[in-house]
């Protein structure tokens with residue numbers, strides 16, 4: 188490997204010759220002078236891999252676009268899941284090793300670790316977005332109480348973060364949701380204002396196992412349960428989540444990241460669902476790295 192080849196024997200001329208390979212990893216390996224530090228590009232350091240999540244996530248599409256737009260042909264976006272991504276992040280972080288992940292806010296990882304978004308001068312990942320509640324057509328007539336509750340459901344990134352951090356700390360999603368509801372009775376009473384109580388009617392909610400959506404969906408499910416509805420949660424991929432609402436096999440999801448992240452789903456199912464508006468404002472997606480990494484922009488991956 189280039190890294191081994193250069194270890195401890197770096198001549199100045201060689202450094203200049205290799206400048207195009209980048210200079211992010213500067214482990215000194217016994218050399219204290221910065222002139223003689225070895226040089227490894229960030230790509231080499233992470234095997235040219237970006238740690239992704241489930242293939243249906245909008246952030247995966249955006250990352251593929253970024254790979255094209257920034258000329259990162261050598262790079263691979265590795266598919267996995269939200270849980271696999273956070274496991275890989277923890278593993279790297281604990282050893283202070285480099286890692287690049289597909290990341291989003293709100294997410295507990297920013298509370299647990301020192302992380303930064305890579306700048307995105309081409310704007311591939313879009314700007315701030317909102318999370319929308321998405322209902323099937325006809326829900327208003329069939330289950331008006333559920334419709335109104337979903338329409339009035341609105342909370343902040345901090346609210347969601349509280350639930351997410353509890354779950355990450357080992358509290359079950361159901362318990363974390365119940366705890367948050369108990370501690371935020373006033374906010375919840377705004378959501379339930381004027382909502383008809385249920386009498387065991389079944390409500391089907393779909394969600395994807397993204398930590399943000401595990402938190403939100405469990406809270407809303409618990410509120411509906413407390414109101415007397417029989418809530419059935421189905422954990423699916425992003426495509427089936429949108430398809431389910433569009434074909435009416437599920438009543439709603441509260442995980443529509445708009446306008447950019449889920450733009451493809453919006454285009455595909457246009458007119459086949461009802462957008463109940465934002466339930467959380469100010470989200471963000473992008474490529475995320477630990478702050479100990481010496482890069483700031485997606486453009487730095489090219490070196």
Ligand code: PBE
Nearest residue numbers: 244245246291397444472
């Ligand atoms: N996420 C979290 C999703 C939306 C919610 C950013 C991973 C996505 O990329 O589709």
